[in-house]
Amino acid sequence: EGSCRRLEGGLVQAGGSLRLSCAASGRTFGRWFTGWFRQAPGKEREFVASIKWNGGRTWYADSVKGRFTIYRDNAKNTVYLQMDYLKREDTAVYTCAAARRDPRLVWRTDEYDYWGHGTQVTVSS
16 A cells, blocks of 8 residues: 655755655555654654645644755655754654654654664754
8 A cells, every 4th residue: 555665865064965765655645644753862753744645735843943844745655754943952863754644742753553674863062
C-alpha cells in the first residue's frame, strides 16, 4: 500500500538551512496526512510539523514556527520540510510519518500509521 522513506539529512551551521524530503511508495500517498517528528538524544520524540493530504492546511510546533515550512508534491509522492535559521537545539533524528485519516491531535505519534527511517540533522555552532 505504501511506505515512507526518508532522504537527505546532514550537518549544517547554526543559522543555515536544510531541506528534508520524505518520498513514499504507493499510489495512495497523495491522500495521506503527513507529518515530521524529531527526537534529540535523551529526549522523547516530539512533533515538528504536519500537512493535510492536499496541502490545504499545515501545523507547526511553536519551537519551529516561522523557521520551518512543510509542503508536499503529490505528483512526486514527496513531502518536504524546509528548515531555515537552524539552531543547535534543532539537532535531532528527524522522521516522517503518514496517517490514512486526518489525526484528531496532529502531535500524537499514535495517530500515524506509517513511519519512515530517521535521518540525522546536526546543527553546529
